[in-house]
Amino acid sequence: xxxxxxxxxxxxxxxxxxxxxxxxxxxxxxxxxxxxxxxxxxxxxxxxxxxxxxxxxxxxxxxxxxxxxxxxxxxxxxxxxxxxxxxxxxxxxxxxxxxxxxxxxxxxxxxxxxxxxxxxxxxxxxxxxxxxxxxxxxxxxxxxxxxxxxxxxxxxxxxxxxxxxxxxxxxxxxxxxxxxxxxxxxxxxxxxxxxxxxxxxxxxxxxxxxxxxxxxxxxxxxxxxxxxxxxxxxxxxxxxxxxxxxxxxxxxxxxxxxxxxxxxxxxxxxxxxxxxxxxxxxxxxxxxxxxxxxxxxxxx
Amino acid sequence: xxxxxxxxxxxxxxxxxxxxxxxxxxxxxxxxxxxxxxxxxxxxxxxxxxxxxxxxxxxxxxxxxxxxxxxxxxxxxxxxxxxxxxxxxxxxxxxxxxxxxxxxxxxxxxxxxxxxxxxxxxxxxxxxxxxxxxxxxxxxxxxxxxxxxxxxxxxxxxxxxxxxxxxxxxxxxxxxxxxxxxxxxxxxxxxxxxxxxxxxxxxxxxxxxxxxxxxxxxxxxxxxxxxxxxxxxxxxxxxxxxxxxxxxxxxxxxxxxxxxxxxxxxxxxxxxxxxxxxxxxxxxxxxxxxxxxxxxxxxxxxxxxxxxxxxxxxxxxxxxxxxxxxxxxxxxxxxxxxxxxxxxxxxxxxxxxxxxxxxxxxxxxxxxxxxxxxxxxxxxxxxxxxxxxxxxxxxxxxxxxxxxxxxxxxxxxxxxxxxxxxxxxxxxxxxxxxxxxxxxxxxxxxxxxxxxxxxxxxxxxxxxxxxxxxxxxxxxxxxxxxxxxxxxxxxxxxxxxxxxxxxxxxxxxxxxxxxxxxxxxxxxxxxxxxxxxxxxxxxxxxxxxxxxxxxxxxxxxxxxxxxxxxxxxxxxxxxxxxxxxxxxxxxxxxxxxxxxxxxxxxxxxxxxxxxxxxxxxxxxxxxxxxxxxxxxxxxxxxxxxxxx
Numbered sequence: 013x014x015x016x017x018x019x020x021x022x023x024x025x026x027x028x029x030x031x032x033x034x035x036x037x038x039x040x041x042x043x044x045x046x047x048x049x050x051x052x053x054x055x056x057x058x059x060x061x062x063x064x065x066x067x068x069x070x071x072x073x074x075x076x077x078x079x080x081x082x083x084x085x086x087x088x089x090x091x092x093x094x095x096x097x098x099x100x101x102x103x104x105x106x107x108x109x110x111x112x113x114x115x116x117x118x119x120x121x122x123x124x125x126x127x128x129x130x131x132x133x134x135x136x137x138x139x140x141x142x143x144x145x146x147x148x149x150x151x152x153x154x155x156x157x158x159x160x161x162x163x164x165x166x167x168x169x170x171x172x173x174x175x176x177x178x179x180x181x182x183x184x185x186x187x188x189x190x191x192x193x194x195x196x197x198x199x200x201x202x203x204x205x206x207x208x209x210x211x212x213x214x215x216x217x218x219x220x221x222x223x224x225x226x227x228x229x230x231x232x233x234x235x236x237x238x239x240x241x242x243x244x245x246x247x248x249x250x251x252x253x254x255x256x257x258x259x260x261x262x263x264x265x266x267x268x269x270x271x272x273x274x275x276x277x278x279x280x281x282x283x284x285x286x287x288x289x290x291x292x293x294x295x296x297x298x299x300x301x302x303x304x305x306x307x308x309x310x311x312x
Numbered sequence: 313x314x315x316x317x318x319x320x321x322x323x324x325x326x327x328x329x330x331x332x333x334x335x336x337x338x339x340x341x342x343x344x345x346x347x348x349x350x351x352x353x354x355x356x357x358x359x360x361x362x363x364x365x366x367x368x369x370x371x372x373x374x375x376x377x378x379x380x381x382x383x384x385x386x387x388x389x390x391x392x393x394x395x396x397x398x399x400x401x402x403x404x405x406x407x408x409x410x411x412x413x414x415x416x417x418x419x420x421x422x423x424x425x426x427x428x429x430x431x432x433x434x435x436x437x438x439x440x441x442x443x444x445x446x447x448x449x450x451x452x453x454x455x456x457x458x459x460x461x462x463x464x465x466x467x468x469x470x471x472x473x474x475x476x477x478x479x480x481x482x483x484x485x486x487x488x489x490x491x492x493x494x495x496x497x498x499x500x501x502x503x504x505x506x507x508x509x510x511x512x513x514x515x516x517x518x519x520x521x522x523x524x525x526x527x528x529x530x531x532x533x534x535x536x537x538x539x540x541x542x543x544x545x546x547x548x549x550x551x552x553x554x555x556x557x558x559x560x561x562x563x564x565x566x567x568x569x570x571x572x573x574x575x576x577x578x579x580x581x582x583x584x585x586x587x588x589x590x591x592x593x594x595x596x597x598x599x600x601x602x603x604x605x606x607x608x609x610x611x612x613x614x615x616x617x618x619x620x621x622x623x624x625x626x627x628x629x630x631x632x633x634x635x636x637x638x639x640x641x642x643x644x645x646x647x648x649x650x651x652x653x654x655x656x657x658x659x660x661x662x663x664x665x666x667x668x669x670x671x672x673x674x675x676x677x678x679x680x681x682x683x684x685x686x687x688x689x690x691x692x693x694x695x696x697x698x699x700x701x702x703x704x705x706x707x708x709x710x711x712x713x714x715x716x717x718x719x720x721x722x723x724x725x726x727x728x729x730x731x732x733x734x735x736x737x738x739x740x741x742x743x744x745x746x747x748x749x750x751x752x753x754x755x756x757x758x759x760x761x762x763x764x765x766x767x768x769x770x771x772x773x774x775x776x777x778x779x780x781x782x783x784x785x786x787x788x789x790x791x792x793x794x795x796x797x798x799x800x801x802x803x804x805x806x807x808x809x810x811x812x813x814x815x816x817x818x819x820x821x822x823x824x825x826x827x828x829x830x831x832x833x834x835x836x837x838x839x840x841x842x843x844x845x846x847x848x849x850x851x852x853x854x855x856x857x858x859x860x861x862x863x864x865x866x867x868x869x870x871x872x873x874x875x876x877x878x879x880x881x882x883x884x885x886x887x888x889x890x891x892x893x894x895x896x897x898x899x900x901x902x903x904x905x906x907x908x909x910x911x912x913x914x915x916x917x918x919x920x921x922x923x924x925x926x927x928x929x930x931x932x933x934x935x936x937x938x939x940x941x942x943x944x945x946x947x948x949x950x951x952x953x954x955x956x
Contacts, residue, residue: 015559017627019344019425028629029583032568036642036683061581061629063612063619065573147416154415174750175439175666177446178739179583180680184748198427200418206336212615280332284325 020207027054027195028061029179030158031142034193035068037183038140041193042099044129045071045090047083048259049215050144052090053204054196056213058142059094070097072141074132076124077102078113078261080237086216101132113263114242120261130166133190140183140191148200158197164188205282209275218256219278221270225249232266257282342420345548348429348444350472351454352464356485360454360523361417361430362395364545367530368419395523414444423549431468438467438713439666442753445472446739449553450479452544457490457520461503467699469504473513474662474715474755476735479551480508480516483544488522492535511702519544558626562651563587563595564729564737566682567644571631579610579631580640585682585736587648588625589632594649597640598727603649604634643684645727645737653737656759657725662717663690665710667744667751673709673718677751681740684726688742693718710752719760731755778858782816785956786855788880789948791864792873792927793890794919795905796897798936798944799864802890805945807862810952815860820847822865835916841872848876855884860952868918870925883955888948889930894919896936 017025034041043058045051058067071091091098106123113120133141147154157176162168174182183191196204208215218235225236227249234241235256236249241263243249254267255278272281327335349357383394415430429444445451451472455465472480482504490496501518508516519528520536521544527533530545542550564585571579589595593606610631613619624630632646640646647653665671671690679688693716696707710716731738742752779786789806791799800821810817826833830846833839844867851861867873877885897919898906909917916922927933932951934944 015623015625016343017625018341020340022344022627025583025627025629029568032581032629033683036569060612062569062571063610063631064577065571148418154417175443175741175753177443177741177753178735179447180682180739180741182680182741182743182748182750184678184743186748198416198418202339202420206340209336210340210615276332276336279336280328283328283332283335 020203020210023196023199023203024057024060024207026179026198027057030181030193030195031058031061031067033181034140034142034183034191035062037181038191040136040138041069041140041142042072042133042136042138043067043069043096043142044144045073045087045098046144046259047073047079047087047090047216048144049204049208049219050146050196052213052215053199053207054142054144055090055094056207056211057195066095069142070099072099072101072132072136072138074101074125074128076113076120076128076261077107078120078124078240078263080216080218080235080259080262080265082216082218083259086214090214099132099136101128101135103128103131112240113261120264133166138190139185140193142193142195144196145194146199146201146204147197156194156197158194159183160192160194161185162190162192166190201282202279205275205279209279216259218259220274221253221255221272221277223251224254224267226252226254226267229263232264233269234265235262235267237262338422339420342423342425343553344425344427345450345551345553346427346429346448347450347452347548348431348441348448348472348477349452349454350431350441350444350468351485352456352459352462355454355456356523357430357454359395360452360483360485360521360529361428363523363526363529364426364428365417365419366395367526367545368421414440421545421549426548438471438664439753441468441471442475442664442666445475445477446753448475448477450481450548450551451477452481452483453516454483454485455500455504457484457486457493457496457500460500461507463700465504466507469508469513470511470697470699470702470715471664473511474664476732478515479553480513481544481547482516482518484518484520485523487520487527487536488525492520492527492533494536494538517541517547519547558586559588561586561626561734562653563589563593563646563648564653564734565589565630565632565646566684566727566736567640567642567646568683570641577633578637579608579633580644580646581629581631582646582683583629583736584624584626586626586734588623590623591620595632595634595646596649596652597638598645598647598652599655599725600639600644601652602638602640604636604638606632607635608633645682647727653727653729653734654759655725655727657723658719658721658760659728660717660757660760661690661720661754662715662757663693663710663720663742663752663754665712665714665716665752667749668712669744669747669751670712671710671718671752676723676745678743678745679720679722679726679740680743681726681728681738681756682736686726687723689721690742691719691721720754720756728756728759730757732757775856775858778856780858782858784815784858784860786858786884787860787952787955788851788855788876788885789860789862789888789952790851790867790873790876790885791862791888791890792867792930794892794894794897794924795866795917796900796902797890797892798941799866799890801941802934802944802948803862803864805941806948809945809949810860813949816858817860817862818854819862819864820850821863825865835922837869837916837922840868844869844872844876848872848879851876852879855880866918866924868922868924870927873927886932886952886955887927887930888932888934889927890934890936890944891926892936 062068073087103124111120111123145153157173159181226233227236227247252269253271255270255272256265256267259265270281272278349361351357417428419426429448431441431444453469484497484500497520519541520539521528527535528543531543564587565582567580567582569581571581589606591606591608595606596603609621609624611619611621673692674689676687676689679686693707693710695704696714696716698705707716729737738756740754741750744751791803793799803819807817807819825847830843833843847863847865851863854861901907905914908914909920918924932948
């Protein structure tokens with residue numbers, strides 16, 4: 013008797029295999045948890061991989077203090093439900109200098125996220141960190157290995173990646189070096205949504221359309237999530253039915269006008285849409301080849 | 313954009329718009345095809361993949377706008393869209409205009425989902441190609457129609473075949489640049505067919521295409537009316553994949569992790585590499601060989617709430633519980649009790665060297681195979697393969713991108729299967745212990761020591777007891793010398809003399825053994841080595857039985873005589889060199905073999921066109937110019953009895 017596995021079943025089995033290999037072959041793994049839909053799937057896969065044990069590593073949220081309120085709520089709930097330790101890290105220097113997305117542009121991402129991540133990994137001496145990046149997201153991601161090595165100073169060297177054959181992963185490294193591991197490398201955006209749908213995985217409600225206060229800034233439709241949003245003179249937030257295709261810091265994340273309030277509707281809208289996912293993020297528009305450069309510097 | 317593709321996409325769009333639930337169900341049940349594209353630099357790989365993405369509507373408007381702007385600024389195609397820019401991701405590549413690493417792309421049609429590995433054409437990046445090929449079900453090998461079959465085409469085809477990909481598409485690209493010339497296309501395909509057959513590729517599908525112009529990509533091109541096959545996309549959508557083949561094989565699951573949340577639960581987690589498993593199945597844990605029964609197959613509860621499976625198949629990640637408390641840990645393999653894999657510690661392997669630092673024979677490397685990690689050493693390569701001519705070349709080492717065959721030994725027995733039978737239990741990597749770099753990718757072919765599945769059985773009647781019953785000391789009288797030297801004659805006399813003295817003997821004669829035990833062996837160096845190895849093993853068994861074994865073989869190589877000497881207990885092996893000058897042996901020529909060899913009718917004849925390595929320190933040397941056969945035999949018997 014034989015049974016044909018669907019592409020989602022094959023992807024799930026591959027991701028679980030990767031999660032278990034890392035736990036078996038590294039000393040202090042951690043899962044970077046950004047509360048977005050990709051993180052939601054990655055966490056769900058980890059819970060499946062080690063069931064009935066809880067995943068044998070903590071969750072790490074490198075926080076910028078500028079995430080949507082709804083993200084903080086889901087983050088705390090998921091940590092409770094999974095029985096995993098939640099570590100939240102704030103870059104003390106960014107906090108002291110009051111770095112924010114309104115006044116500091118790309119420095120905001122550099123300090124809170126890129127520097128914050130390096131500091132957190134060093135502080136806890138994690139030697140492996142799971143990330144929810146997918147190869148279909150962006151061109152330089154498409155070339156990254158599933159096990160991606162970082163030097164002692166957290167740099168990525170795209171020209172000296174280890175060959176990665178079959179499903180054998182070489183997790184050996186020198187002291188101080190670390191590995192970023194991407195268990196959902198081979199999933200596409202549609203795979204993620206369909207899996208969330210089939211497995212009934214909790215996600216932040218902002219992915220579904222609802223009336224929310226909005227303003228237009230630099231070509232992005234932004235949501236006024238709290239009173240830190242500096243309104244310009246005469247500017248009044250407009251209530252629109254919006255949702256988010258991707259979630260980050262609320263002042264940097266563009267919404268789309270939508271009425272898709274259920275998962276099938278969201279998937280339907282995504283499939284009929286004509287712009288790619290990351291366009292809603294300000295970070296990629298900074299400069300040509302921006303993601304590759306950020307990654308070499310240590311951005312996840 | 314072709315009419316058919318538009319129509320297909322239009323139908324999908326319509327279903328998405330009208331009934332998203334129906335579309336999701338359709339999409340959920342699509343199969344997955346993983347393929348690689350490979351070929352030489354500038355054969356148009358990136359352009360072809362860009363075209364497939366574009367034609368399957370995987371390019372969004374914003375990406376298209378960027379592409380159009382980039383094409384004008386950076387493109388090499390004038391004002392037309394340069395599809396290669398869609399996939400040439402890294403900044404360094406954009407500058408150099410080449411692809412330097414494997415890139416994975418994703419697209420889907422109504423019938424299938426695809427993951428394509430774009431693999432580089434440069435020779436120095438062979439390691440990346442092996443990476444891309446290792447997970448692929450199908451390979452598209454691109455040829456530039458203006459250039460034909462190149463060195464890189466051969467290298468990539470050989471690698472694809474070596475990795476075990478059986479679905480191969482030969483895409484003769486840039487047909488637009490040779491005016492869609494049928495004769496030129498036929499010549500390229502014929503050229504490739506000849507090469508492919510020489511390396512064992514018996515089947516491939518050839519098609520004339522232009523990735524740049526879109527010919528024969530999604531629809532049959534009007535420019536190639538003489539082409540009767542299907543377009544590339546249709547082939548990718550419909551090619552038959554033997555996805556269930558692994559399920560038909562015996563059950564194997566390498567253990568990744570032991571799941572022990574509390575004292576009441578102990579499960580073994582892993583990805584099933586072949587076969588199927590059900591609760592109640594008898595299993596065997598290797599290498600220990602301990603057996604038990606599967607009590608549960610555990611997965612996390614899904615939305616339905618159930619967390620146990622009635623059956624699990626190859627390709628699934630599960631956790632298995634046993635009915636008995638038996639030892640099992642990471643690195644072990646759980647297998648069908650009645651049909652377990654082999655366990656051995658020495659193998660013939662093919663290695664693809666992937667490091668700037670060449671292979672150092674004898675150096676200890678980490679070997680990782682499935683979930684087993686241990687120390688391994690590689691002997692001097694038997695040969696390196698010239699991927700252009702498929703010649704076997706002598707090699708002292710393997711350098712970056714070299715492919716060779718070598719013997720590999722592990723510091724303890726590992727559970728394995730031949731690569732052709734099971735990729736997960738036959739494919740391995742070697743890791744440098746200092747730099748931690750992955751230095752080689754390898755494939756196990758077979759074990760060299762017969763330790764597989766065989767465990768020493770303790771016997772009550774010992775070899776000492778056997779010998780004592782016969783009232784003698786076992787020994788091996790190993791005759792070596794040229795053909796016609798007189799080995800068989802003297803050996804026969806020795807046996808007669810010993811027999812008269814009530815000694816229990818057995819004579820193994822070269823010619824006689826080749827009629828039976830070694831009937832399958834010829835006279836190449838490799839076969840001569842195996843011939844002697846087998847005779848050595850038989851002689852060993854006979855000494856265990858207490859016999860005095862007399863062997864008469866040319867046994868021309870020192871290394872093999874040494875090998876047999878090491879099999880025996882100290883002092884049991886008596887090497888006897890029947891030292892007859894070549895001229896004397898050739899003058900006698902009792903079997904007429906020298907005459908045939910001199911006439912070129914008999915190849916690999918020792919002393920003529922195959923070397924004889926005389927013993928340096930034999931226990932007994934018989935100079936046949938100085939003594940008769942009978943004198944020699946008596947001398948040998950005297951030495952033997954002195955030894956007793």
